[in-house]
Every structure is written in structure tokens, then in C-alpha cells.
Amino acid sequence: MFNVQPTAGFVWINPRDFHATLKIQVRFKKLDLNMYEAYFNNRFTNTLVFYVVLLLLILVSPFLFVWEIVNSVRSCFLHKENMSGKVVLITGASSGLGELMAYEYAKLGAYLAIIARKKPESRLEQVAHRARELGSPDVLFMYADVSNVNECRMIVDNTVERFGRLDHLVCNAGISPLYSINNDVTKFEPVIDINFWGSVYPTHFAIPHLMKTNGKIIVNSSAAGVLNPPRGGLYSASKAALISFYESLRFEVSPRITITILTLGYIQTNIITAKYSSNGVGIRLRKDMKDVVPTMEAEPCVKAVVDGICEGATSITEPRFIKVLFLIKYLFPQLHQFFFNMYFPSKNRN
Numbered sequence: 513m514f515n516v517q518p519t520a521g522f523v524w525i526n527p528r529d530f531h532a533t534l535k536i537q538v539r540f541k542k543l544d545l546n547m548y549e550a551y552f553n554n555r556f557t558n559t560l561v562f563y564v565v566l567l568l569l570i571l572v573s574p575f576l577f578v579w580e581i582v583n584s585v586r587s588c589f590l591h592k593e594n595m596s597g598k599v600v601l602i603t604g605a606s607s608g609l610g611e612l613m614a615y616e617y618a619k620l621g622a623y624l625a626i627i628a629r630k631k632p633e634s635r636l637e638q639v640a641h642r643a644r645e646l647g648s649p650d651v652l653f654m655y656a657d658v659s660n661v662n663e664c665r666m667i668v669d670n671t672v673e674r675f676g677r678l679d680h681l682v683c684n685a686g687i688s689p690l691y692s693i694n695n696d697v698t699k700f701e702p703v704i705d706i707n708f709w710g711s712v713y714p715t716h717f718a719i720p721h722l723m724k725t726n727g728k729i730i731v732n733s734s735a736a737g738v739l740n741p742p743r744g745g746l747y748s749a750s751k752a753a754l755i756s757f758y759e760s761l762r763f764e765v766s767p768r769i770t771i772t773i774l775t776l777g778y779i780q781t782n783i784i785t786a787k788y789s790s791n792g793v794g795i796r797l798r799k800d801m802k803d804v805v806p807t808m809e810a811e812p813c814v815k816a817v818v819d820g821i822c823e824g825a826t827s828i829t830e831p832r833f834i835k836v837l838f839l840i841k842y843l844f845p846q847l848h849q850f851f852f853n854m855y856f857p858s859k860n861r862n
């Protein structure tokens with residue numbers, strides 16, 4: 513038998529009786545679980561549990577709020593990773609956020625490997641040139657399609673061959689055609705191939721190298737992956753899949769590798785302009801998104817993102833108010849629907 517001592521409402525069990533302790537814990541847990549399950553089986557008590565937990569959350573939220581502020585202030589003084597001489601591989605760097613991230617890393621003195629598809633109008637070479645001017649000691653630019661597994665293996669291998677190491681992998685390449693039930697669904701396969709597999713493939717090949725350098729993986733998901741705006745169905749699904757994949761991968765690779773998931777709102781790049789919106793498939797916007805919904809300029813966004821990455825953030829949302837929308841989506845789904853019906857430019861879609 514084992515030694516049980518009641519102390520201030522708790523039962524203290526001699527740690528030597530470890531197996532017996534475990535058995536008792538399992539029994540208690542079973543008892544608790546049965547009790548909770550009983551609540552869930554009744555419609556009224558099921559709802560009641562939700563409101564009680566919500567109320568508790570509201571009660572503790574002032575403390576969480578202060579904690580969030582303290583952390584934000586603390587992050588301003590945190591030791592930032594020194595990127596000088598480090599090696600960064602960025603996919604989708606011929607324009608928009610990927611291009612600006614290349615410049616931001618270049619200013620910090622990092623070696624760069626930048627990727628985009630081979631197209632006559634590609635600006636990848638100019639981006640490489642500008643990044644060198646801004647301070648990168650060497651820039652390797654490679655044409656590759658991230659939806660092709662062999663090309664992803666090649667870009668990682670070539671980067672390590674050229675620079676001898678890999679410190680940050682930025683999975684940024686993506687497309688965002690708008691989908692409607694009237695479109696031919698088979699034309700949308702590239703959305704998942706580029707947005708999802710185009711991040712997972714390079715990640716898979718980069719992990720052994722990032723393990724050696726205690727490196728970072730940065731994945732450019734989207735606020736759409738959480739908020740699911742209208743007509744964004746397939747795009748949002750591809751971005752939600754990224755969040756699920758990388759949140760799960762984190763358990764396997766941390767603490768050796770830090771994963772930073774970006775959930776950005778509308779940022780002023782090609783992707784939200786009417787001119788580029790359909791990408792040859794799906795619905796074309798009639799107006800630039802920035803003329804109808806609040807958007808953030810790309811440069812301050814990218815500056816905040818790269819700062820956050822170097823401070824070791826595991827998730828970054830810009831503009832920051834989007835985080836409140838995430839809360840609203842889960843806590844008050846009707847309000848979330850109302851918001852999108854009000855603000856999403858349905859009149860500006862074909």
C-alpha cells in the first residue's frame with residue numbers, strides 16, 4: 513500500500529509509489545472527463561459551459577492584455593539575431609513581399625538565394641542586383657517552380673553548395689485567384705500546388721540543413737487562412753492548410769528550428785490589384801482592393817516582419833488589428849459574417 517497525506521484540500525502521494533499515483537490520476541481524470549462529457553450531452557449545459565468559459569476568459573483577459581503589452585515592450589529590447597554572414601533562401605522574390613524581404617535581409621548583411629519562375633518579364637535578376645547594392649555580400653538567383661518537387665530539391669542543394677549553410681528559409685511564393693462556383697474547378701489545382709506544396713517541398717529538403725544551424729522557417733500564410741473571405745475559398749484553404757501543417761511540424765523540429773507563421777492582411781502588392789488578380793484563372797477584380805478595404809503599405813509591413821523574425825517571433829500578424837478579427841471570427845461568428853458582407857467589395861467582383 514502507499515502513503516497518502518491530505519494537505520490543504522489536495523491529496524499528497526509519496527512519489528515512490530509512482531505507478532499507484534498514475535493509476536489514481538487516471539481514475540480522477542476519467543471521473544472528471546465523464547463529468548464534463550455529461551455537460552456536453554445536454555444542449556443547455558453544453559451552451560452554459562461555453563458561456564462560463566467565455567466569462568472566465570473575459571475576467572482574465574485584462575491580465576492577458578497587460579502580459580501582451582509587457583511582451584511587446586520587452587520584444588523591443590530583445591537580443592535580435594545578427595544576420596550578417598547568414599544565408600537566407602527566399603521563394604517568390606521577383607516582386608512584392610518576397611522582393612522587399614530580400615532587400616531587408618540584404619541591409620542586414622545576409623547572403624541571399626532568391627527564387628521565381630522563369631518568365632521573359634521576370635525582375636528576379638534586377639532584384640538580385642539591387643540586393644547586392646543594399647549590402648548583401650552575394651546573391652544567387654535561381655529560376656524554379658516551387659510546385660515542382662525536383663526543382664525545390666535543386667534550389668536548396670544549390671544554395672547550400674554555394675554558401676555552405678542555410679539559416680533562414682522563407683516560403684513566400686504564392687498566387688491568389690478568386691474562386692466562384694461558376695468557375696471550372698479543375699483550373700485551380702495550381703493554387704494548392706504552389707501555395708501549399710510549394711512551401712512544404714522546400715521545407716522538407718531544407719530541414720536537415722536548418723537543424724545544423726538552429727535555423728528558421730518562415731511561412732507566408734495569410735489572414736485569409738483564418739478569416740475565409742468570400743470568393744477566397746481555394747486560396748484560404750491553401751493558406752489554412754499551411755497553418756495546420758507548420759503548427760504541427762513545430763512540435764517535431766523545435767527548439768532546434770524556429771517556425772514563424774505570417775498571417776498578413778491586405779498588403780499593397782501586385783496580388784491585390786485588379787490588373788493581376790485573376791492570374792489567368794478565376795474571377796478578376798474590377799477595382800484594386802486598396803481602393804475598397806483598408807490595406808497596409810508593403811514596406812513597413814516587411815520591416816515589421818523581418819524584425820519579428822530576427823527577434824524569434826513564432827507568429828506575426830500585420831496590420832496588428834487583424835488579430836482582433838481572428839478573435840471575433842471564433843467568438844462571434846455572426847459578427848464576422850456581417851463584417852465581410854459589409855466590407856468585402858462584392859460589387860467589385862465580376
Ligand SMILES: NC(=O)c1ccc[n+]([C@@H]2O[C@H](COP(=O)([O-])OP(=O)(O)OC[C@H]3O[C@@H](n4cnc5c(N)ncnc54)[C@H](OP(=O)(O)O)[C@@H]3O)[C@@H](O)[C@H]2O)c1
Nearest residue numbers: 604605606607608609629657658685686734778779781783
Ligand atoms: N499582398 C497581400 O495582401 C498578401 C496577404 C497575405 C499573404 N500574402 C502572401 O504573400 C506571398 C507573396 O505575395 P505578394 O503579395 O508579394 O504577391 P506577388 O507580388 O504576386 O508575389 C508573388 C511571388 O511569388 C512568385 N511565384 C508565384 N508562383 C510561383 C511558383 N510556382 N514558383 C516560384 N515562384 C512563384 C512570383 O514570381 P513569378 O510569378 O515571377 O514566378 C512572385 O515573386 C504570397 O504567398 C501571398 O499569398 C500576400
